[in-house]
Amino acid sequence: MTGPLLIVGEPQNGHLSGPTLEAITVAQTLGGGSAALVGFLAGSKARAIGVEFGRFGVPRIAVATDPALDSTPVAAVASSVAAAAEQAGADMILVGGTTFGRDLVGRLAIRWNAAVATGVTEARRDGAVVHVRRPIFGGRATETRRLEGPHFALALRPHAFAAPSEAAVSPAVAEVPMIPIPPALLAPRRTATETTAQGTGPSLGDASIVVSGGRGVRAAENFQIVEELAAALGAAVGASRAVTDAGWRPSSFQVGQTGRSVSPQLYIAVGISGAIQHLVGMLSSRVIVAINSDAGAPIFRVADYGIVGDLFQIVPALTAETRRVRAA
C-alpha cells in the first residue's frame, strides 16, 4: 500500500549527521519496519559513509558517486535523489531539515512532483495522505498540514526526534545512474568552508534565544558568566533594569517595560527576580527558564522550568553541558 521510504543522508565529519539519524527514526516509525527503508548519499564518499545506515537496520542504500557532487550546489543532488527514489520505487523521501535538507526538499517538490513540508516535528501517514505538525510564527503556534501524494518529501526539524533504534545489517548498495549536471549548476563555485566562530552574537531583537542576567549576578565582572552561556547557545544577551542601572551593562541590554521587548523561542533568566517591569518585556517568549537562589521569586510563577540554586555554579555547568552537546 505504501512504498519504500528514501532517507537522504547528509555527512558530517565523515559520518551520518545527527539530523540524518533522526530522519531514520522517523522513517522507522512511518515505514512500518526497516524492510522498506532505503538510505541515500551523494558524492565520492557516499559508499564509505553509506554503510552507517546499516547500523540502524536500513537494508539498502542508493549512492550517487559522481565526485562532482562533492562540490556542486544542493540543486545538483536533487536530480540524483529523485532518480534514486524512482529506482527504489519510493513514494516518500525524508531528510534532516538542515540548510541542505530544506533546500533539497524545495527542489524535489518540483522535480519529483512531491507534496512537501519543512521543520516537521511530527508526521503521520494515513494512506495516500500524510499529516505533519510543524512550528510556525517563531514557535508561538503549531500547524498541522495535510499533504496529498502520491509523492512526499519531508525535511525534519533537527533535535525534534530521538536517536533511531540500532540493528546492525550490511546494506545492499545500488548505484544511482550518473546524471549529467546542467552547466548552470556547475557554474557556481565553493571557495571556502568555515566552522562557526562565536563572534558577535545575534541582536536582542532577532535572536531566537536570549540569556538575561539580573541583580543576582551581583557585580559587573560576574556578568560574563551570563555572556558565556549566551555564546555557547548562540544567543543574544539581555539584562534586567537593575543591571543597567548599576552600570554593569549598557541600557541597550535592558529587557523590560522601560527597555526592550523580546519574544524568543527560549528565554533564560539568570538571577532575575521577575518583577513585573521585567516580565512585560519577555513574557511572550515561548519557553522561559529561570535560575534563581530564591525559591519564592516571582519569576518561577511565569517560567516553564526553574532551577533554584546558586547561579555561579549552575550557569557555568549549563555552559559546559551546552558546549558538550553542541559539539557532539
Next chain:
Amino acid sequence: MPDFSLSAEQESLRDLARKFARTEMAPHAAECDRTPRFPEEIYRKAYDLGLMNLNVPAEYGGSGLGVLDQCLIVEELAHACGGMTTSVIANCLALEPILLGGSPEQKDRFLKPFCAEYQLASFCLTEPSGGSDAGGLQTRARREGDHYVLDGEKCFITNAPHASLYTVFATVDPNLRTKGITAFVVPRAAAGLTTGKDEEKMGHRASSTSTVRFEGVNVPVEDRLGEEGGGFSIAMRTLDQTRTPIGALATGIAQAALDHAAAYSLKRQTFGKPISEHQAIQIKLANMAQAVHAARLLTWHAAWTIDHGAKGTLESSIAKCFASDAALHVADEAIQTFGGYGYMKEYPVEKLLRDAKLTQIYEGANEIQRTVIARELLRQYA
C-alpha cells in the same frame, strides 16, 4: 452614511509615524525629559522622513497633507513623546501664516529654501503682557520708509533658541488693538533679534521654549505678510488650522496613558488577583477609554470638517478643549492605577500628566476655547 475607515494611504502615513515614534522617539523620551535635552538628531530624522512641514504644499517642499492626515501622524508621535511632537509640529504653526497671508512670491521665497533642508521655525504671538489677550499685544512695528522697525518681546516661544525663521505679530498702533496687528517674517540673522535662555518647564521638556526679543529689528516691507492690520486675522486663521492637530497631540498622550494603565492592570496583582479584576480599576479604565475614544473622534471630525472646506472653528475648539482635558484626566487616572509606582519617575506615567497639562494651556487656553465654543454655539440660536 459617514465612513470612519481610513484609506490605505492614511494607514501608511500612520504606520510611518508610528514606526518613527516607537523606534526613534520613545526610547529617548524619558532621558530627554529628565535631563532635559533638545534631541536635534531626532528632529533631523523626522525631517528626513518627511514628518516635518506637514502642512506645506509639496510644490514648496512640504508634505502637503490635509488636517486629518496630519492628525493621524501627530497622534502617533505624541504617543511616544508630547514634547518632541510639539517641537516637530511647531514648524506647521510657524509656516501657516505664510501659507494663509503670503503672496505667491513670498511663499516661493520663504518656503522653498526653508523646506529644502532641516530647519526650525517659530510662531511669535504670545507676550509677557498677554497670551489669550493676543489682541492687546505690545510689540511695535514702526514703518520707516521701505522697512519696519520691530521692538518688543515675545515669550514662551517654541523652538525659539533653535529656529532660523520667525513669523512675528507686531502692532503698528497699539490703540487699534486687533486692527493694528501686522504679520512679518523675520530671519534669525536679523540684527537685534535675540532669544533668551531655555525655560525650565513642567513638561514637554524635549521641546525648547524661550523669549524672543526684538530691539530695533529691521524688517523689509517685502517681508510683511498681507496688509497692515491684517495680522490678527492671519493669526486667528492660523490657529483655526493648527488647533485640531493639538487635539490629536493630546489624544496621543491620553492613549499612551491608557495603554500603560491597562497593560499594568493585567500584570499587577493585589489581593490575590490582577488589579484588572477589581471593579475600581475596571471603572477607571472604562472611563479612560471613553475619554480617549471621544477625544480621537472629535478630533477626526473637526479635521474632516476643515478638510472639506469649512472653517471648523466650533468643531476644532471642541476637539482641542475636550482632548486636552481628557489627556490630563486620563494621565491622572493612569498614575492612580499604578499607585505608588505611578508617582515614581522611574515609571513613564507621571511624565504624561506633566505633558498633558500644557495641552490645556497652549494654542489657545481652554478658557478661551470655551468662550469661542459658546460664541459659535449661540450664533446658531440668534
Next chain:
Amino acid sequence: MEIVVCIKPVPEAETRLRVAPGGQTLDAEGVKFVLAGYDESALEQALLLKESVPGSKVHAVSYGPAPRTEEVLRAAIALGADLATWVEATAGSASDPILAAVALAGAIAAVPHDLVLCGKQAGDDEAGLVPSALGELLSVPDFGSVADLRWDPASSRFKFLRSTEAGGERWEAPTPCVIGLQQAWNDPRTAKLPSILKSRRALIAKRPLEPGAGGPHSEPEKFELPPPRTGARMIEYKTPEEAAQKLVRILREEAKVFP
C-alpha cells in the same frame, strides 16, 4: 542588473495570535499584514545592490490575496522598488508555499532577472521552500540561508556566505541565480512620507495564476496555540552538573528549543 525581489505579506510581529473559527488557520480578522523579517532585509539588499550597480532595477513580486499583497508591493515601491507585479491568490490557496513558488516563477520568467532575491523564509509559515523551488522552476542555481551577499563587478559574480549548521561555506556564482537571504547585515531603510504618497499612484502589474498551476497539494489542517503557563516545573538535582544535564535534555527533547 535586473533584480527581482520576492516578498510576502505576513502578520506584523506584535499580532496576538488567535485561532480562526474552524480551527484550521490563524484568525486574520483585524490582523495587519506587512513586509517584514527576512523579506524586508532582502528588499533592502536589493536596493543597496541597485545603488551600487548603475543602471539597475528592482522589481518586487508577490503572490497573495487582496488587499494585503498590493499593500506590501506599494510598501516596496515606497522604499525604492522600480516595478511591482502581483499574482493574485484567492484567500485560502495562498498558504501553499509550492503554489506560491509556481506563481512567482511564472511572473519572474516573464521579466529580466539577473538575481532573484527572497527572504530565507516567511515570518508566518517559516517554510523556506520558495527559493529552492524557484531555482528548479527557473532552471537556475539557488542558495538558501545566505549571508553577506556581495556583487563583484570584476568577475561579474555574486560572492556570499552560505550558512550551514557547521559554520558556513563561501561561494561565488554568476547570474542568474536565486538567493534566499538569511542575514543581510543591513539596516532596512524607512520609506519617506513623499515616497509613500507617491507609491499610492504607482502602477502594479497584475498577473493571473495559470489555471491548473501547482502540483501536489499541501494545506493547513489545524492551527494550535500553546496552552497558557501554569508555573515552573522545578528541576531537582544533586549537583550543578546534573541540573545542567537535566535542563539541556528537557530543552532538547521536551521543549524542543535547544539550538
